[in-house]
Amino acid sequence: MQPLAKNSFNPAAGLDSASADINKIMRLSYGTEIDYQRLAYEAGEIWKSWNKQIELGTNNLPAGLEKEDKLWYSTGMLRMSATEDYGEFELRTLENMQKEGLREMQYMCDNPEDILRARSRGWGQKLDPLDKKKRLGYNTAVLDSTAGFVAADKACHWVWHLCQRAGVHFVQDPTRGKVTQIVDDGDKVIGIKTADGLEHHSDMVIVACGGWTPTLIPEVRSLLETTAGSVATIHIDEVTMPHLWQKYAPENMPVLTWGMKEGKGVYMLPRTKEGVIKFGYRATKWTNYDTVGDGQRISVPKTAHVTDKKESNIPKKSLNSIKEFISINTPDLLPLEFSATKLCWYTDSIDNSFVIDHVPNKPGMFVCSGGSGHGFKFLPILGREIVPILEGRGQDTVYGKMWRWREDKALTLGNKRNGLQEGEGGPRVLAKQDMASPRDWRVNSEASRL
Structure with missing residues (x-):
């Protein structure tokens, strides 16, 4: 943590x-x-x-x-x-x-x-x-x-503040705050074990661990897969680039999405007060397979700072798609270079809808996951709908029905599976990609004219 x-x-x-x-x-x-x-x-x-x-x-x-x-x-x-x-x-x-x-x-x-x-x-x-x-x-x-x-x-900082005022205790420590195991007594889940070797017992374990959820809950792997979107940023300077600074300010520039249903899948946000313009590519959601604690190979996060195997680059396919967006839509940014890239790890569900329910045949365990890249906007309101489900009185509400545990086989006839059926043999695996490094960060390259 x-x-x-x-x-x-x-x-x-x-x-x-x-x-x-x-x-x-x-x-x-x-x-x-x-x-x-x-x-x-x-x-x-x-x-x-x-x-x-x-x-x-x-x-x-x-x-x-x-x-x-x-x-x-x-x-x-x-x-x-x-x-x-x-x-x-x-x-x-x-x-x-x-x-x-x-x-x-x-x-x-x-x-x-x-x-x-x-x-x-x-x-x-x-x-x-x-x-x-x-x-x-x-x-x-x-x-x-x-x-x-x-x-x-x-x-996140604001909500952390509100939670603290409400009495929530956070353990943000790389050892004491790192969950390594879900603990059960053979009949029900009774708590968690952390990296310091201690067990923490509870009446209910709620797993809302983003991209690490499938690692901790093997039962959810047919419903959820850890995937990454690609992000790149360009930094503009107020003093030396006053025109761009003004043009891409949030009061003048809306959020932009481009070709989302045509396979392009690129978005751009206005500059921040620090001058950072963020681009994202989400048409292809990357996977990273590794062996986890139970010996299975599943997709897990591979980040720039926290994970043992680190990655700060994104696939060239992602970067070239962003360059294409810039070439067509924002050509005044072509003379610049990207300032950073990163992979942003989510959990995709088989149908892009949340999985929020008690885990079947696992008394004492509840899962909240499957944001599928569109969940953050619901931060202020998800709890209102989750609490009734958690307490056993919201399963038949609109959202209780939408988010309940569902079997994969019930979604194979004409419905989305979101790539979960591909497995490690699929084309989205990071290990199979040609990765873009800082030498590819010039925006005005041949790739931008593809």
Whole structure:
């Protein structure tokens, strides 16, 4: 367990947690998945209230958080097509936004009525911030004014602070805080064992361990797999690059996604106050197979700082896809170089939905996992839905049904399996990839013109 709170959850301090990141996208658009859309909208209201609490200094802010800090940034999100056509997912999303009374907050960037409405509401400058209509002849995109991003590191620090005030005790120590084994007495789970050799007994063990969940719970391996998205950053300087500094500021630039349903799978977030622009590639979710404690080979995290086998590079396929995004969409960044890359480890479920339930045939064990790369936005509200499930009175709620334990064979007929069927023989294994190192960090390379 890393000393996250000691370092204010700042990833620059050498922290590898997927959640302790500089920022995460906050989107409400979920296509036909209307229940996730509703939950995201409710979560958004809590994010806004947390901004207000921090601004007012409520609950005596912890060291590392200031009244000027924000968790939620209402920048909007521009969902850009990689072609001149709108994808089916985008059209279904707009239909559901209409049903939910949110269509007025969505703006099709080539629809004259939507353009006029966006301009009248102060969103006009974010319809085409990359000047794509002039440069490419089309701007097939939807601006979602309900979306934006959250400062993930500060959000983790804020929630840690709230939990401490509520009486939660954290053990953030590389030995005392590292779980090595789930302990049972033959009939039920009774606790955990930590790396210092001590056992800690409890009435219920709740496993919410991100990418390490399948390692600790073998039973969940048919439902969850540890995978990595790819992240690269570019640093811009306020003094020497004033135009770029202004252009990519959150007040001027929305979150950008590009070709998500066309196999491109790249996103970009506005610059931070330190001048960091973050890009992500999620079209291919990488796996890393290794032998774990029970002798099985499964995918486990391989990070830059914490794991025994370390990795700070990303596959060239990921980096080249990001370069392609920059070449087409943000060509003014072509003269620059990437400042860092990293793999961001999640747990993907077979159907991209959470797995939150009591583990079958394991009394005393409860699992919360399967964020599938879209879970962080629900940080303020997941507990409201989890507690009834944990207490045995929420299994028949909307989310209790969505997140309950499901058997893999029930999802093999026409439903997603999210690549879990590939195993170590699949094409996404990191050991099979050509990895990009700092010598590949020039943005304006041949790869950017692929």
